[in-house]
Amino acid sequence: MAYDAATQRDAPLSDAALSQLFTEARTRNAWSDRPVAPDLLRKLYDLTKFGPTAVNASPARFVFVTSPEAKARLIPLMSEGNRAKTQQAPVNLIIAQDIDFHEHLDALFPHAPGAKAWFADEAGRRESAFRNASLQGGYLTIAARALGLDVGPMSGFDAAP
Amino acid sequence: MKAEFFPDSNVEPNYILNLGYGTEENLFPRSPRLSFEQAAQIL
Numbered sequence: 734m735a736y737d738a739a740t741q742r743d744a745p746l747s748d749a750a751l752s753q754l755f756t757e758a759r760t761r762n763a764w765s766d767r768p769v770a771p772d773l774l775r776k777l778y779d780l781t782k783f784g785p786t787a788v789n790a791s792p793a794r795f796v797f798v799t800s801p802e803a804k805a806r807l808i809p810l811m812s813e814g815n816r817a818k819t820q821q822a823p824v825n826l827i828i829a830q831d832i833d834f835h836e837h838l839d840a841l842f843p844h845a846p847g848a849k850a851w852f853a854d855e856a857g858r859r860e861s862a863f864r865n866a867s868l869q870g871g872y873l874t875i876a877a878r879a880l881g882l883d884v885g886p887m888s889g890f891d892a893a894p
Numbered sequence: 895m896k897a898e899f900f901p902d903s904n905v906e907p908n909y910i911l912n913l914g915y916g917t918e919e920n921l922f923p924r925s926p927r928l929s930f931e932q933a934a935q936i937l
Contacts (some may be wrong), residue, residue, distance in 0.1 A: 759916070759920070759921060761920075762919070763918075764914045764915065765916070765921060767914065767918050769915075778931075784915035788898065793908075797913075805910075806898055807898075807899075807910075810898060815910075819911060822912035822914050822917075824913040824914055825910060825911075826911045827895070827899060827907055828907075828909055828911060829900060829905050829906060829908055830906055830908055831903075831905045832903040832904040851909075855916070859906075862906075870911065873911070877913060881915075882914065883913075883914060883915060883916035884911050885916070886911045886912075887910045887912070890907070890909075890910055890936065891895060892895050892896060892906070892907050893895075
């Protein structure tokens with residue numbers, strides 16, 4: 734049955750769904766070797782992208798690190814305690830933000846032509862990008878769990894230029 | 895991270911998230927959470 738927005742949008746999800754998304758979901762520190770298909774990563778993005786962001790700016794940028802070559806570039810940048818599990822996980826996702834997100838606003842926020850001019854100040858853009866990309870990372874966590882995936886978020890890495 | 899993955903752009907890393915199918919290994923017991931009274935208020 735198709736989702737009926739008019740009559741079903743206010744119906745809570747089942748307890749089983751809430752358990753999968755929240756109460757039974759856990760940050761994972763070890764990973765099976767079951768692969769994650771590229772199509773599933775696309776589906777994950779295609780859910781995440783609908784989460785709200787300020788002026789629909791969608792500043793998050795996502796780098797799915799899956800190949801041995803790309804993992805070899807990432808692992809040395811992780812803090813030591815995060816390296817083994819990052820090596821073991823089939824996918825390491827770098828969640829980043831584009832400080833120049835305002836370049837896309839003509840397309841993303843079409844009902845306010847000229848919105849780009851609201852973001853001339855780079856320091857203001859950086860604050861907005863960090864806030865909204867962090868929100869998008871949260872949406873992605875819930876989307877991943879909804880698709881049956883587990884996540885393990887980490888802040889310990891060398892971010893410096 | 896910035897230099898390795900986002901050179902020549904104004905993109906900055908926020909955090910890293912491992913993704914896949916987790917196992918029970920090294921799984922901590924569920925840590926406590928703040929109660930509604932500690933973390934929230936209804937005005």
